[in-house]
């Protein structure tokens with residue numbers, strides 16, 4: 001029998017976990033897998049926050065993963081290309097430079113799109129952390145000046161109005177983490193007293209999708225470290241020296257941005273996505289209209305946490321869902337249940353562990369600050385980087 005064809009778009013947290021699960025459940029004789037990504041190497045994004053306390057030339061090597069031998073070992077075809085279009089009826093993916101690619105099942109894990117242009121005056125020349133080249137730039141500037149007014153700002157997330165509960169931001173964790181790591185770095189250099197640090201978010205509480213216990217603990221942590229917090233920010237514009245909000249103006253010497261985010265730009269206008277480029281799915285990550293399409297990770301059209309951990313869990317559920325359809329086996333599959341899971345580095349080999357499903361209607365809220373979560377995160381990173389995301393025990 002001819003093998004089936006799986007195409008995976010994107011090879012970071014979501015795409016890599018999909019591939020790991022597909023290869024655990026299907027041999028190369030049963031399933032041909034092709035992965036398409038515009039980057040040849042995978043960046044382990046949680047490590048990018050160390051732009052705040054690491055020299056620029058030492059930042060990227062430990063978190064840049066070459067995947068070529070991984071693809072070879074698992075008999076996966078990799079195309080280094082940009083996906084430009086999708087024809088869900090003819091089951092074809094179009095890329096910038098390869099011929100249209102047919103599939104039997106498609107997994108989309110291309111994440112959201114950073115939209116610097118959504119705030120007047122903000123552009124790529126501002127400092128960021130979300131991609132390797134931005135973090136390296138930030139690490140370089142951090143070597144030049146360690147005094148003055150530092151602002152860490154997260155731009156709004158363009159959510160679909162259908163999302164419940166309502167969310168205003170996508171990725172606060174690295175923002176808070178980088179502010180705390182910068183604070184710890186300045187304290188080590190004895191320059192903290194000649195600096196101010198401010199965190200700005202459009203959400204009404206920091207740690208928006210955590211419950212009240214986690215929000216209170218993060219606020220307390222910021223206050224203990226003399227980091228000013230501004231919530232409910234409505235950005236009007238950015239100049240080279242000020243961030244203008246509707247009600248006040250924040251002067252800055254340096255600002256680090258997690259930029260505004262929308263759904264995938266390449267999907268805007270596609271029938272597969274909603275009006276903002278997010279892909280609707282059911283709780284098994286399956287598209288409501290095309291049953292051979294799954295979406296995982298940041299690109300899904302839900303108020304679920306836009307986090308690597310969530311992307312990995314969604315990958316497991318989506319692949320098992322499709323696997324069940326291919327086999328006669330019918331075990332009960334648990335749907336995706338959103339929860340916030342953070343291990344937030346706070347400096348000096350400490351981290352805040354936060355787990356909560358209260359925002360999504362549950363009643364679990366745990367928070368713990370200490371060294372154990374820091375070492376747990378280090379171990380996870382070590383295992384992830386060395387095994388290219390194919391962990392012996394996957395979340």
Ligand SMILES: Cc1cc2nc3c(=O)[nH]c(=O)nc-3n(C[C@H](O)[C@H](O)[C@H](O)COP(=O)(O)OP(=O)(O)OC[C@H]3O[C@@H](n4cnc5c(N)ncnc54)[C@H](O)[C@@H]3O)c2cc1C
Pocket residue numbers: 009010011012013014015036037038039045046047048049081082083084109110111112129130131171173174266296297298299306307308309310311343
């Ligand atoms: C600085 C930082 C720190 C973070 N820390 C944590 C953390 O500690 N814990 C945690 O759980 N989460 C963390 N996150 C969030 C986490 O990184 C994201 O939620 C996760 O990366 C989402 O994975 P994804 O696979 O859905 O999408 P992405 O990571 O966005 O990957 C999408 C991939 O698709 C590719 N792609 C996109 N469009 C195209 C196209 N048109 N053609 C071809 N390829 C394309 C991209 O090149 C990319 O490789 C952090 C994020 C950042 C930015």
